[in-house]
Amino acid sequence: MKKLLGSCALVAIMMATAGTASARDLVQVAGSSTVLPYAKIVAETFGETFPNFKTPVVESGGSSGGLKEFCKGVGPDTIDVANSSRKIRASEVEACKAAGVTEIQEIKIGYDGIVFATDAGNADLKLEPKDLYLALAAELVVDGKIVANPYKKWSEVNAALPDVEIAAYIPGEKHGTREVFEEKVLAVGCEATGAAEALKGLAADEDAAEAKCIAVRKDGLAVDIDGDYTETLARIDSNKNGIGVFGLSFYENNADKLKVATMSGIAPSTETIASGEYPVSRPLFFYVKKAHLGVIPGLKEYVEFFTDDQMIGPDSPLAAYGLVAAPDAEREEIRKSFEAGNVM
Amino acid sequence: MTDISSSVSSGIAGAPRAYRDIGIKRRYAAERRFRIYGISAILIGLFFLFTLLWTVFSNGYTAFVQTTITLPIEFSEQTIDPDAERTTDPSVLLSANYPVLVRNAMIKILNIDPANRALVKRATDMISPSARIQLRDVVMADPSVIGKTVNVALLAEANVDSANKGQVDLTVDEARRKINNQQLTWMDQLRESGVMTKEFNSGLFTSGASSRPEASGVGVAALGSLYMMLIVVVLSLPIGVAASIYLEEFAPKNRFTDLIEVNINNLAAVPSIVFGLLGLAIFINFAGMPRSAALVGGLVLTLMTLPTIIIATRAALKAVPPSIRAAALGLGASKMQTIFHHVLPLAAPGILTGTIIGVAQALGETAPLILIGMVAFVVDYPGSPMEPSTALPVQIYMWANEAERAFVERTSGAIIILLAFLIVMNLGAILLRRRFERRW
Numbered sequence: 040m041k042k043l044l045g046s047c048a049l050v051a052i053m054m055a056t057a058g059t060a061s062a063r064d065l066v067q068v069a070g071s072s073t074v075l076p077y078a079k080i081v082a083e084t085f086g087e088t089f090p091n092f093k094t095p096v097v098e099s100g101g102s103s104g105g106l107k108e109f110c111k112g113v114g115p116d117t118i119d120v121a122n123s124s125r126k127i128r129a130s131e132v133e134a135c136k137a138a139g140v141t142e143i144q145e146i147k148i149g150y151d152g153i154v155f156a157t158d159a160g161n162a163d164l165k166l167e168p169k170d171l172y173l174a175l176a177a178e179l180v181v182d183g184k185i186v187a188n189p190y191k192k193w194s195e196v197n198a199a200l201p202d203v204e205i206a207a208y209i210p211g212e213k214h215g216t217r218e219v220f221e222e223k224v225l226a227v228g229c230e231a232t233g234a235a236e237a238l239k240g241l242a243a244d245e246d247a248a249e250a251k252c253i254a255v256r257k258d259g260l261a262v263d264i265d266g267d268y269t270e271t272l273a274r275i276d277s278n279k280n281g282i283g284v285f286g287l288s289f290y291e292n293n294a295d296k297l298k299v300a301t302m303s304g305i306a307p308s309t310e311t312i313a314s315g316e317y318p319v320s321r322p323l324f325f326y327v328k329k330a331h332l333g334v335i336p337g338l339k340e341y342v343e344f345f346t347d348d349q350m351i352g353p354d355s356p357l358a359a360y361g362l363v364a365a366p367d368a369e370r371e372e373i374r375k376s377f378e379a380g381n382v383m
Numbered sequence: 384m385t386d387i388s389s390s391v392s393s394g395i396a397g398a399p400r401a402y403r404d405i406g407i408k409r410r411y412a413a414e415r416r417f418r419i420y421g422i423s424a425i426l427i428g429l430f431f432l433f434t435l436l437w438t439v440f441s442n443g444y445t446a447f448v449q450t451t452i453t454l455p456i457e458f459s460e461q462t463i464d465p466d467a468e469r470t471t472d473p474s475v476l477l478s479a480n481y482p483v484l485v486r487n488a489m490i491k492i493l494n495i496d497p498a499n500r501a502l503v504k505r506a507t508d509m510i511s512p513s514a515r516i517q518l519r520d521v522v523m524a525d526p527s528v529i530g531k532t533v534n535v536a537l538l539a540e541a542n543v544d545s546a547n548k549g550q551v552d553l554t555v556d557e558a559r560r561k562i563n564n565q566q567l568t569w570m571d572q573l574r575e576s577g578v579m580t581k582e583f584n585s586g587l588f589t590s591g592a593s594s595r596p597e598a599s600g601v602g603v604a605a606l607g608s609l610y611m612m613l614i615v616v617v618l619s620l621p622i623g624v625a626a627s628i629y630l631e632e633f634a635p636k637n638r639f640t641d642l643i644e645v646n647i648n649n650l651a652a653v654p655s656i657v658f659g660l661l662g663l664a665i666f667i668n669f670a671g672m673p674r675s676a677a678l679v680g681g682l683v684l685t686l687m688t689l690p691t692i693i694i695a696t697r698a699a700l701k702a703v704p705p706s707i708r709a710a711a712l713g714l715g716a717s718k719m720q721t722i723f724h725h726v727l728p729l730a731a732p733g734i735l736t737g738t739i740i741g742v743a744q745a746l747g748e749t750a751p752l753i754l755i756g757m758v759a760f761v762v763d764y765p766g767s768p769m770e771p772s773t774a775l776p777v778q779i780y781m782w783a784n785e786a787e788r789a790f791v792e793r794t795s796g797a798i799i800i801l802l803a804f805l806i807v808m809n810l811g812a813i814l815l816r817r818r819f820e821r822r823w
Contacts, residue, residue: 079594
């Protein structure tokens, strides 16, 4: 009995302390799993460089999940920074406003390349958006009619490609990477084959034609990967002919196991992505609550540290990990914009 | 046999000599087949268990050693504190340029030309960037080392560590490897001179999360898990036991208590992520508790564990023979006395086993923690359950998703640690049962 009463008292004490511990002394970050490794490096180095601040806590949970948490409101019980591998959507800005998060500062940290890679034992692979569209689209236009994708082998799509079954491991629909893949590969390929034009005449309206362009086949030859790149790597390990979609940084860390494909003749590297030659890349962002600056200790310093050249410059640890640094002028612009307190 | 049958048959005069088929052969065969099914079921189970354990252990045992490079570091005053202001302004020691000390030591030990920047960079890249903090801690702990040369064991960079453990495929083209041939020659050189050694990886147990594989450990996660387990035990044991004693011994049997019972059984089967959603809505959004805190995690896991404990406790209470209750009541004990003096002590082993199994299940749970922000990168140790922390299975999940190869062995290493925790807990359950169990 005494034990029971004692533990009840303990619970009561814990509940009481829970109410009082509202002031927070560390920065809380959540969001994109693509930005996560970069944010981790910055958070860790930040904690080491500023011993007077606690190391920020970085949660993963996806761009949408992070922005949803971010838009819950203002105050120490909400997160300060949302990492995102895509630009915040208008609907999300609205949701933020409705919850009282009226001032959001957008910070671009650099670019992320998306690469296509296959097992290291395979021959060199040269891909075009056109090939990927023809191989992976759900429906194609043949002789003026929309038919289900007839191709089963890469060589049927393009004689220069290997004579093996099509097997592609592409990011699932909840990933930010999927959007880039659809926009920069499938839509471009659709345009290049002339299917986009043909579809306009055949589909109900323009939106339907665009949707057809980026619809991926569901007959098992293109596999959606809902997990992380490690899962894609495991799939390629078991099917040596498979082609997977990876982030540049993941590929660089596993370059001994993977062989990267060129896209439109350009091999992906930080240089070709920064110059814009390699077509499949996207900017990475994080969003800061302006109302929390100066309230949460270390938040302003964290953002300044993150945008500093020693973090996101060309010779920084983030660049070493695989981030493609933004051009000098753009980085300067980002810092100025934060300094000036520009909000969206 | 023949005697009996002959006497029997002779006893019935004139009856034909016939055997009655009672299917002995068939029934024996059925039994044999069933035994074979049983054995093969066990063998299949064992096969999968061994495959699992084999993959985990063969990948993970190397995580328990770590390559260290012991360098004679010259703590030169010129680098650390050029203006000799450390007595007046101790913060210079915090921000001093410690990586230069490492660089100088590497230049010296490998005999590199300091002017050859590319070569120097390759050499310093072999030491973990966490050396900066290591050296800072050495100086902060004892500022008198400034001006002296001291041997400091520094962590080797993760790729050097992997190569030293033979996990890097050296047949691959140099450009596609994370470690180049020059570094490999240096590694041989350092190994021969005894500078580079493999040490027990105590950092794996004590360090927090890190983006550098060599400096990361499960310390914060283990402490977070410990906090949560304490909260789960402290809350769910009394609540669960009280609820089941009332339901089993006092509550009237009516529709309402039946409904409660059905609900408890249902809750035990609810996916754990649902409890995470509940925790987010109630504890964080409504009660305003901090995100990522072990307290919230503990409360969510308590909700998850309660049904398991209630069901186990009720079963244990039911298993106490009615004769005990009757005897106690017959000797004049009140109902309360009967339960607390006789029934509960006899049911205790069952209750404890149920609790430990419930807590062990909670220890391995990640799904509900995603929503309350505990799937996070946490470097600092949580001083209390109110501070952000993470949990052991979460650490495994996060390491499994890392791009760096060196995290592969650490993932398996963390799984081994988690398994060890679980084995200890389950052993405890078995011992308690053996020690206190009574059979009637």
